[in-house]
Amino acid sequence: MFGRGNWAVFGVKADGQTALVKGLDNCITVSPATARAQNEDAPSFGINPFEHPRLDEDTDSGLDVSSADFKLGEGVYGLWFVLNDQEDVTDPKSKQEAMAYAALTKPFKFLNKDEKKMVEERVEASAVVSRSQFPVLIDFNAERVYALTTDVEQIGDLKQLLEQLGAETYNLSWRFGGCDWHTKFLNKVNATNKFQDQMADRAEELRRFRKDEIEKLEDKMMESIVSNYFAMSELETGKWAGLSTPAKVRLYAASEPSSEASVSTAFTLLNLVDGAEVASASVVFQNLDSKMTKNGEKRFRTDLLTIDLNDKVNITDAGCAALRGFDLPTFKKDMKRHAKDRGSLEIKDYWMEWLVAMKDAVNIFIDNVTETLHLDKQEFGMKPYEEEALGVLGVPDDEV
Numbered sequence: 001m002f003g004r005g006n007w008a009v010f011g012v013k014a015d016g017q018t019a020l021v022k023g024l025d026n027c028i029t030v031s032p033a034t035a036r037a038q039n040e041d042a043p044s045f046g047i048n049p050f051e052h053p054r055l056d057e058d059t060d061s062g063l064d065v066s067s068a069d070f071k072l073g074e075g076v077y078g079l080w081f082v083l084n085d086q087e088d089v090t091d092p093k094s095k096q097e098a099m100a101y102a103a104l105t106k107p108f109k110f111l112n113k114d115e116k117k118m119v120e121e122r123v124e125a126s127a128v129v130s131r132s133q134f135p136v137l138i139d140f141n142a143e144r145v146y147a148l149t150t151d152v153e154q155i156g157d158l159k160q161l162l163e164q165l166g167a168e169t170y171n172l173s174w175r176f177g178g179c180d181w182h183t184k185f186l187n188k189v190n191a192t193n194k195f196q197d198q199m200a201d202r203a204e205e206l207r208r209f210r211k212d213e214i215e216k217l218e219d220k221m222m223e224s225i226v227s228n229y230f231a232m233s234e235l236e237t238g239k240w241a242g243l244s245t246p247a248k249v250r251l252y253a254a255s256e257p258s259s260e261a262s263v264s265t266a267f268t269l270l271n272l273v274d275g276a277e278v279a280s281a282s283v284v285f286q287n288l289d290s291k292m293t294k295n296g297e298k299r300f301r302t303d304l305l306t307i308d309l310n311d312k313v314n315i316t317d318a319g320c321a322a323l324r325g326f327d328l329p330t331f332k333k334d335m336k337r338h339a340k341d342r343g344s345l346e347i348k349d350y351w352m353e354w355l356v357a358m359k360d361a362v363n364i365f366i367d368n369v370t371e372t373l374h375l376d377k378q379e380f381g382m383k384p385y386e387e388e389a390l391g392v393l394g395v396p397d398d399e400v
Contacts (some may be wrong), residue, residue, distance in 0.1 A: 004306065008146075010145050024066065025321055050347065065261060078135065082236040084132040095123045117286075137351065173383065184278070186278040188373070189241045189243055189372070190231040221301060229284075240285070242286065244281065279310075282308050307326050362382065
C-alpha cells in the first residue's frame with residue numbers, strides 16, 4: 001500500500017471503538033475462510049491482522065488472534081480485508097463446449113434448458129477459489145476509515161463486516177460548493193501558470209523534433225517542470241500545484257473532453273482556442289524551499305502528495321470520498337530517516353506513519369482547495385451526509 005493507489009474514505013463513529021475491540025477479540029466469527037469458500041458455492045470475506053496478511057491460511061494460527069493484533073496505536077487499528085470467491089480461471093466457455101460435445105454430441109448453443117443446466121453445473125464444480133485483499137486503516141480519533149479499494153461491492157462488504165464487529169459507519173463525500181469544484185480548481189491553477197513561456201518553448205520543440213533530439217535544460221528544476229507538467233502555479237497558501245497527466249482537455253463547452261497522455265499536447269490544446277478547459281488531471285502539491293550550499297543558495301522542490309482530480313472524486317454508490325491516484329512521494333525517504341533515528345522499525349510503524357502522512361496530506365489538500373476557491377474550511381472539505389440527502393444527480397443536494 002506504500003505507493004500510488006486508489007483509496008476510499010468513509011466515516012466511523014468514535015463511540016463504537018469499544019464494541020469493535022470486543023468484536024476483534026472474537027474475530028474467529030468473521031475471519032476469512034478459504035476452506036469455506038472451497039466447500040460452499042458462495043463467496044466469503046473476513047479480516048487478517050495488519051502484520052499477517054495470509055494468517056487465515058494457517059488454521060492453527062488463524063484462530064489465535066485478539067484486538068491487540070490489530071492495534072496500531074491509541075484508537076487506531078489496521079487490518080487486511082480478504083475476499084474469497086469461486087472462479088474458473090481455465091476458460092469455462094470452452095469447457096462447456098467440450099462437455100456438450102462429449103456428453104450430448106451437440107454444441108452448447110443447441111442444448112435445451114435442462115441440458116445446459118447440467119453442463120453448467122458440472123463446469124462450476126471445477127471452479128477454484130480466487131482471492132483478493134486490501135489494507136484498511138481505522139482511525140477512531142478522527143472518525144475515518146481508509147480502504148485501498150474503490151470497488152463499490154468490496155466497500156459494501158467491508159462496511160457490513162465492520163458493523164458485524166460492532167462499529168457504526170457513516171457516509172462521507174468531498175464537498176466544495178458544487179459538483180464541478182474539481183474543474184474550477186484545476187482551471188484556476190492553469191490560469192495562473194507561472195511557466196507559460198518555458199512550457200510553450202518546450203511544446204514548440206516537440207512539434208519540430210523527436211523527444212530524444214531535444215537538449216535538456218541546464219536548470220534541472222526547470223527541466224523537471226517543463227517535462228512533467230502542463231501548468232505549475234503558486235497557490236494562496238504558499239504551496240505549489242502542478243498539473244500533469246493523465247488529463248482530459250475540453251476545447252469547447254459543448255464538446256467531449258479528450259484524454260491526453262503527453263503534458264506538451266495538453267498544454268498545446270489548452271492554448272489552442274479561447275475557452276479551452278482542463279476537465280481532469282493528476283495534481284502534485286509541492287513546497288518550494290531553499291538551502292545554503294558552498295556555492296550559495298540553492299532552491300529545490302519537494303513533492304508532498306499526488307492526487308487525480310476528475311468526475312469520480314466521490315464514490316457515491318458506496319458513500320465514500322475517493323483518493324484516486326494518491327501517493328506520498330517522500331514516504332520511503334522519510335521512513336529511512338525514521339529507521340535511522342529510532343534504530344529499527346516494526347511493521348506497525350510503517351502502517352501508522354502512512355496513516356499519519358495520509359491524514360496530513362488530506363489536510364493539505366483541503367487547505368489548498370478551500371483557499372484557492374475562497375471557501376470556508378470549516379464548512380467544506382470531506383464531510384458526512386445522509387443517504388436521504390442525495391440529489392437527483394447522485395451527489396448531496398447542495399452540490400447539485
